[in-house]
Amino acid sequence: MAKLIDGKAIAKDIRNQIKNEIRELKQNYPNFSPRLAIIQVGGREDSTCYVRQKEKAAKEAGIEFMLHKKADSITESELLTSIRELNDNPTIHGFLVQLPLPSHINEKNVVETISPKKDVDGFHAINLGNLAKRNCEPLFLPCTPKGILELLKRSGIKISGKHAVVIGRSDIVGFPVFTLLSRSDATVTLCHSKTENLPELIKTADILIVAIGKAEFVKGEWIKPGTVVIDVGTNAIEDSSKQSGVRWVGDVEFSSASAVASHISPVPGGVGPMTVAMLLQNTVESAKRFLQESRERDIS
Amino acid sequence: MAKLIDGKAIAKDIRNQIKNEIRELKQNYPNFSPRLAIIQVGGREDSTCYVRQKEKAAKEAGIEFMLHKKADSITESELLTSIRELNDNPTIHGFLVQLPLPSHINEKNVVETISPKKDVDGFHAINLGNLAKRNCEPLFLPCTPKGILELLKRSGIKISGKHAVVIGRSDIVGFPVFTLLSRSDATVTLCHSKTENLPELIKTADILIVAIGKAEFVKGEWIKPGTVVIDVGTNAIEDSSKQSGVRWVGDVEFSSASAVASHISPVPGGVGPMTVAMLLQNTVESAKRFLQESRERDIS
Numbered sequence: 001m002a003k004l005i006d007g008k009a010i011a012k013d014i015r016n017q018i019k020n021e022i023r024e025l026k027q028n029y030p031n032f033s034p035r036l037a038i039i040q041v042g043g044r045e046d047s048t049c050y051v052r053q054k055e056k057a058a059k060e061a062g063i064e065f066m067l068h069k070k071a072d073s074i075t076e077s078e079l080l081t082s083i084r085e086l087n088d089n090p091t092i093h094g095f096l097v098q099l100p101l102p103s104h105i106n107e108k109n110v111v112e113t114i115s116p117k118k119d120v121d122g123f124h125a126i127n128l129g130n131l132a133k134r135n136c137e138p139l140f141l142p143c144t145p146k147g148i149l150e151l152l153k154r155s156g157i158k159i160s161g162k163h164a165v166v167i168g169r170s171d172i173v174g175f176p177v178f179t180l181l182s183r184s185d186a187t188v189t190l191c192h193s194k195t196e197n198l199p200e201l202i203k204t205a206d207i208l209i210v211a212i213g214k215a216e217f218v219k220g221e222w223i224k225p226g227t228v229v230i231d232v233g234t235n236a237i238e239d240s241s242k243q244s245g246v247r248w249v250g251d252v253e254f255s256s257a258s259a260v261a262s263h264i265s266p267v268p269g270g271v272g273p274m275t276v277a278m279l280l281q282n283t284v285e286s287a288k289r290f291l292q293e294s295r296e297r298d299i300s
Numbered sequence: 301m302a303k304l305i306d307g308k309a310i311a312k313d314i315r316n317q318i319k320n321e322i323r324e325l326k327q328n329y330p331n332f333s334p335r336l337a338i339i340q341v342g343g344r345e346d347s348t349c350y351v352r353q354k355e356k357a358a359k360e361a362g363i364e365f366m367l368h369k370k371a372d373s374i375t376e377s378e379l380l381t382s383i384r385e386l387n388d389n390p391t392i393h394g395f396l397v398q399l400p401l402p403s404h405i406n407e408k409n410v411v412e413t414i415s416p417k418k419d420v421d422g423f424h425a426i427n428l429g430n431l432a433k434r435n436c437e438p439l440f441l442p443c444t445p446k447g448i449l450e451l452l453k454r455s456g457i458k459i460s461g462k463h464a465v466v467i468g469r470s471d472i473v474g475f476p477v478f479t480l481l482s483r484s485d486a487t488v489t490l491c492h493s494k495t496e497n498l499p500e501l502i503k504t505a506d507i508l509i510v511a512i513g514k515a516e517f518v519k520g521e522w523i524k525p526g527t528v529v530i531d532v533g534t535n536a537i538e539d540s541s542k543q544s545g546v547r548w549v550g551d552v553e554f555s556s557a558s559a560v561a562s563h564i565s566p567v568p569g570g571v572g573p574m575t576v577a578m579l580l581q582n583t584v585e586s587a588k589r590f591l592q593e594s595r596e597r598d599i600s
């Protein structure tokens with residue numbers, strides 16, 4: 001049976017480390033006060049739930065939190081103005097606009113208006129571009145991919161030289177996971193909906209990352225014994241035995257996959273909690289950068 | 301025997317198309333005059349040779365050309381000032397700083413100072429970032445990767461669904477080739493010096509791109525019969541029978557590989573000529589964008 005990669009426990013450790021780090025920094029720099037803001041447009045239930053999780057985790061870690069709620073009817077130009085205000089607000093060290101947005105707003109314009117220096121989601125083209133460039137360090141790594149790499153590292157998985165297969169090529173998960181794994185010296189194959197012979201390719205993986213959004217799509221029999229499996233998918237399927245009427249499953253069929261994998265991350269409790277922990281980490285890194293800059297200004 | 305992918309002939313066709321396009325545009329817009337500039341720092345012989353090739357090709361196509369030669373001793377800040385002047389010069393539609401630079405100058409600072417709107421080399425982080433983002437079109441694609449895709453398309457090679465193996469992950473060749481192939485719906489494996497079992501992986505390729513800079517490294521026996529092979533490597537090896545004392549070879553052993561591949565690009569005369577043709581294409585695209593913008597300003 002595979003070893004479980006307990007994302008919940010790992011994320012908790014990281015959140016505790018962040019909390020301690022903030023506490024110590026505050027002792028040395030009484031004005032140090034990391035602050036995260038989220039702009040939420042409209043009242044989608046799932047968005048409200050994600051925003052609440054981020055708020056709770058931030059506050060627990062000692063990060064101040066500001067929520068800017070906007071009506072569904074906000075114009076793109078009004079939204080961009082709010083973003084520019086946050087860019088210019090020196091008390092905010094990082095912020096994000098909760099996606100998805102209503103269809104009358106162009107997501108790209110929104111993301112690219114966020115200052116790359118406060119882009120704690122890591123979605124700005126300049127941060128993604130620096131991720132793709134050798135010898136360049138983006139200011140922020142996107143949270144879910146960063147969390148996946150952290151899961152692998154904290155589970156003692158060797159990445160260098162290994163063959164990683166990533167299924168899904170979105171710009172928030174698959175593509176940046178590919179890039180991070182390649183930067184960590186894995187040989188990486190990137191697959192998607194046009195890939196032929198997917199089960200055959202999966203069989204060649206030492207590390208398998210699945211981020212496609214298809215409930216229990218990948219079967220255990222496709223997986224080579226000993227493979228490390230990270231399941232990013234988060235799919236609701238009907239289940240009348242649950243109070244909510246749904247049950248959450250990954251993109252991997254857990255029962256069959258856990259019988260052959262060496263390590264596997266469960267859904268829920270795998271990648272999900274890491275995403276929020278990495279958002280906090282990005283916010284603190286940013287606050288530390290701003291602190292450093294202000295100290296350098298004070299000295300000079 | 302493999303079909304030869306004749307980059308020289310394909311590049312010539314493209315340069316002729318560009319020439320005709322410029323001629324027609326000039327008839328309709330007498331002020332249309334695409335102009336490319338290159339900043340060359342120091343007098344490296346290889347750089348001088350590359351710059352001369354670009355100058356010759358530009359002029360032949362009807363693109364004006366300006367060379368800014370700078371002494372080896374130029375400071376980084378002086379160089380950045382020259383770049384900003386070209387950014388602001390409305391008669392220049394595209395420019396590049398010929399690499400490599402003397403070691404006292406930070407290449408990243410140089411590349412990131414070039415306006416993304418004039419970055420005809422396609423190396424700016426924002427252009428690379430938009431290349432990595434779904435639904436985003438960078439203003440410029442890097443020339444060598446763009447040329448490789450053009451070679452495949454003009455040779456009638458189907459890319460979608462195929463398994464492409466790219467060897468080399470530099471930010472000017474391997475990595476962006478990977479990205480372009482994935483955007484064209486290939487399943488792509490990116491390999492590098494830490495890859496284990498390289499010959500085994502090469503055997504699984506339908507399309508093989510080699511960009512490592514190691515003379516005749518990839519052998520024909522590693523290649524599956526029918527594979528399409530693009531050899532980017534450009535390596536000088538001693539050859540006393542040549543007047544220059546050297547002979548140019550690729551990263552692939554041509555004699556053995558051409559016996560099994562379905563198509564193969566030779567060195568020289570494969571990818572090399574395409575790089576210059578794509579630089580001209582990027583320059584004309586940029587000049588057309590500036591023309592379009594000025595017409596929109598005139599109308600409004």
Ligand SMILES: NC(=O)C1=CN([C@@H]2O[C@H](COP(=O)(O)OP(=O)(O)OC[C@H]3O[C@@H](n4cnc5c(N)ncnc54)[C@H](OP(=O)(O)O)[C@@H]3O)[C@@H](O)[C@H]2O)C=CC1
Binds near residue numbers: 232235275
């Ligand atoms: N735990 C967490 O914190 C997070 C979880 N997620 C979850 O991860 C999953 C993926 O999210 P996201 O990347 O945003 O999804 P997207 O819908 O943006 O992308 C899905 C990707 O999967 C590919 N794909 C779809 N079907 C198949 C198939 N049958 N075979 C191979 N590839 C396929 C698509 O290919 P193509 O490009 O060809 O269309 C696409 O590249 C979702 O379940 C989402 O809920 C996402 C973010 C965070």
Ligand SMILES: NC(=O)C1=CN([C@@H]2O[C@H](COP(=O)(O)OP(=O)(O)OC[C@H]3O[C@@H](n4cnc5c(N)ncnc54)[C@H](OP(=O)(O)O)[C@@H]3O)[C@@H](O)[C@H]2O)C=CC1
Binds near residue numbers: 498
């Ligand atoms: N025809 C043209 O117009 C152009 C030709 N070229 C030629 O292409 C070649 C590559 O150029 P460039 O990308 O700039 O080179 P770089 O030196 O920047 O990168 C070489 C890449 O190859 C990898 N590599 C090196 N040795 C091996 C090996 N034994 N097995 C597997 N991978 C290996 C390296 O891996 P790692 O990352 O682990 O170090 C690295 O990613 C050169 O010959 C260059 O002259 C380049 C540009 C334009």
